[in-house]
Amino acid sequence: MIKFILNKIMNQRKIVVSDPKVNIIYTPTTLVLVDDHKNFLETTRLELSEIAPCSIFDKPTKALSFLKNRSEKNNLSKRLQQFSNIKNINTLHEEIYNPKRFNVISLVIADHAMPGMTGLELFLQLKNNPVRKLLLTGAVSYAQAIKARQDGIIDSFIMKDDIKLVHKLKLAIQALTSQYFSKKTEALLLQDKNNDVTKKLIKLLADKKFVDQFHQIIDEHQIVEYYLLDEYGSFLFLDKKANPFWHMNNGRSPSEFKLEKENILSFEKYMENI
Numbered sequence: 001m002i003k004f005i006l007n008k009i010m011n012q013r014k015i016v017v018s019d020p021k022v023n024i025i026y027t028p029t030t031l032v033l034v035d036d037h038k039n040f041l042e043t044t045r046l047e048l049s050e051i052a053p054c055s056i057f058d059k060p061t062k063a064l065s066f067l068k069n070r071s072e073k074n075n076l077s078k079r080l081q082q083f084s085n086i087k088n089i090n091t092l093h094e095e096i097y098n099p100k101r102f103n104v105i106s107l108v109i110a111d112h113a114m115p116g117m118t119g120l121e122l123f124l125q126l127k128n129n130p131v132r133k134l135l136l137t138g139a140v141s142y143a144q145a146i147k148a149r150q151d152g153i154i155d156s157f158i159m160k161d162d163i164k165l166v167h168k169l170k171l172a173i174q175a176l177t178s179q180y181f182s183k184k185t186e187a188l189l190l191q192d193k194n195n196d197v198t199k200k201l202i203k204l205l206a207d208k209k210f211v212d213q214f215h216q217i218i219d220e221h222q223i224v225e226y227y228l229l230d231e232y233g234s235f236l237f238l239d240k241k242a243n244p245f246w247h248m249n250n251g252r253s254p255s256e257f258k259l260e261k262e263n264i265l266s267f268e269k270y271m272e273n274i
Contacts, residue, residue, distance in 0.1 A: 022205045022214045023181040024188060024228035029106035030055060031173065034063045034122065035136070036114045047166045051173050053102070060110070060117040064125060070105055105131050106180040107173060111160065112137045112145070120144060123153050130183060132176035134169075136160040155179065197231045204233055221245060 031054045035041050041056040048054050057063040108131050110119035120141075123133045135157040137145045145157040155176055158168050185205075192198045204210055217223065217237070223245075225238040237245040 020206070020211065021182065021185070022211055023178070023185040024205070025184065025226070026178075026181050027104070027225045028052065028102045029104045029177060029180070030102060032057065032063055032067065032105055032108045032131075034058075034060055034108065034110040034114070034119070036111065040111075044166070044169070048169065048173070051170050052177070055105075060114060060119075060122040063108070063110075063122065067105060067108070067126065067129065067131070070103065106177045107132045107134060109134045109136065109169070109173075111135075112141045120148055120153060123148070127153065130180070132156075132180050134158065134172055134176060195231075201231050201233060217247070 029052060031048070031052050033041060033044060033048075033054050033056045035044075035056075036058050038058050041058060045054045045056050055066065057066065108123075108126065110122050110133075112119035112135055114122075119135050119137070123135065126133065133154045133156075135145055135148065135154045136159075137157050138160055142159070145154070148154045149157060156172055158165065158172060162168060189198060189202055193202070218226075221237060222240045223237045224240050227236045228234070229236055235247045237247065239245065
């Protein structure tokens with residue numbers, strides 16, 4: 001039953017392969033959509049269902065309460081620090097088969113023109129929340145949206161009356177979700193930025209050849225989720241059928257690490273060898 005749930009969720013997501021760097025983690029996440037028009041909420045949720053699960057709210061206050069409660073229960077950084085230890089196999093195994101991990105909110109999409117609280121007012125209250133923020137706006141609030149992006153209140157905006165709204169939403173969701181994990185990667189690596197091994201790892205994750213090899217692995221194995229397991233560049237991948245694959249870095253430093261297909265092992269095969 002758990003594997004069926006995982007398959008259903010993971011088939012909805014595709015990793016964006018245009019990132020200039022490799023993140024240390026990428027998982028399917030949940031979106032939040034806020035709009036006072038219920039028909040728009042239901043229709044948009046349906047149209048975005050192939051991209052990601054979406055929690056909808058017709059009142060900004062309800063969305064704020066939901067986000068506060070969810071962020072307390074799903075602290076991604078703490079969970080990552082807990083299981084990102086290659087020796088802690090049991091904790092890692094529990095994590096990758098825990099469907100609740102996809103409850104992490106990576107992006108909030110909100111209409112600007114709402115009674116009681118505008119979309120910008122909502123995002124101001126979420127200023128310290130790490131979620132990415134996408135505003136749906138009209139011609140009247142276009143200038144406000146530009147200023148809000150410049151001020152860092154929102155990450156992007158889309159004109160709500162755009163005839164290509166759904167298409168642009170899908171592109172923005174993929175880009176901003178990737179950005180969410182990029183920010184998590186930066187924050188976690190900066191905690192140990194003065195360590196020589198971490199410095200080499202940061203360089204590795206931004207190396208163009210490495211990034212190209214990494215995305216090739218993602219494409220060929222239909223990977224939808226991955227985790228960095230140690231400071232030397234070992235990764236755990238999960239494909240769209242929830243099958244785990246282990247890629248070990250057998251070198252002594254990140255600079256010696258090569259992503260080669262023959263080094264991709266199934267989780268079960270890895271367990272046989274330890």
